[in-house]
Amino acid sequence: AQTVTQSQPEMSVQEAETVTLSCTYDTSESDYYLFWYKQPPSRQMILVIRQEAYKQQNATENRFSVNFQKAAKSFSLKISDSQLGDAAMYFCAYASGSRLTFGEGTQLTVNP
Amino acid sequence: DVKVTQSSRYLVKRTGEKVFLECVQDMDHENMFWYRQDPGLGLRLIYFSYDVKMKEKGDIPEGYSVSREKKERFSLILESASTNQTSMYLCASWGRGTAENEQFFGPGTRLTVL
Numbered sequence: 706a707q708t709v710t711q712s713q714p715e716m717s718v719q720e721a722e723t724v725t726l727s728c729t730y731d732t733s734e735s736d737y738y739l740f741w742y743k744q745p746p747s748r749q750m751i752l753v754i755r756q757e758a759y760k761q762q763n764a765t766e767n768r769f770s771v772n773f774q775k776a777a778k779s780f781s782l783k784i785s786d787s788q789l790g791d792a793a794m795y796f797c798a799y800a801s802g803s804r805l806t807f808g809e810g811t812q813l814t815v816n817p
Numbered sequence: 818d819v820k821v822t823q824s825s826r827y828l829v830k831r832t833g834e835k836v837f838l839e840c841v842q843d844m845d846h847e848n849m850f851w852y853r854q855d856p857g858l859g860l861r862l863i864y865f866s867y868d869v870k871m872k873e874k875g876d877i878p879e880g881y882s883v884s885r886e887k888k889e890r891f892s893l894i895l896e897s898a899s900t901n902q903t904s905m906y907l908c909a910s911w912g913r914g915t916a917e918n919e920q921f922f923g924p925g926t927r928l929t930v931l
Contacts, residue, residue, distance in 0.1 A: 750909075805909075810859050
């Protein structure tokens with residue numbers, strides 16, 4: 706079974722600074738997808754960024770980028786120029802087929 | 818835009834009651850999912866459905882059942898609610914026409930069982 710681990714229950718960052726959230730996963734498959742979802746206080750889950758395992762290039766979406774290390778089974782999220790609106794719970798997720806497996810979540814606080 | 822709605826944002830029930838959580842999506846998605854979210858545990862899959870009247874157990878199906886009579890609607894049923902089912906419940910959907918494996922989520926139902 707696939708597992709996803711986020712070892713940082715809480716992180717904090719100063720506004721305008723950069724923060725990196727860690728995620729590792731375990732799988733025996735070679736073709737899969739990885740995601741970072743954001744859950745603000747409104748509780749609405751929002752997709753932040755997606756990475757396809759067969760693509761070597763790291764995904765980027767504006768201020769959000771990932772460091773995907775397939776051999777190490779690591780998938781970290783970097784948030785640059787942090788904004789107050791980035792404060793949320795962040796979940797790393799693994800997908801093979803239609804099922805998602807989520808990590809425990811990292812609560813990000815952004816300090817003004 | 819894909820829209821996934823859930824019948825209640827907050828729900829309070831008593832131990833032993835039968836509880837129905839409803840989820841509706843408006844994008845003709847084949848796949849629908851029910852998750853439970855607890856602090857420190859992330860989201861855990863309870864059940865999912867890949868077609869009308871089809872269902873598969875997820876990782877924590879005990880104490881729950883589901884119903885999918887129409888493509889757009891997926892119901893989660895707690896036959897006899899217990900206090901350990903107090904949690905946040907999230908519904909999601911995914912269709913073959915959307916970006917690979919991206920699931921769209923409802924706003925969640927926070928259920929308290931007294």
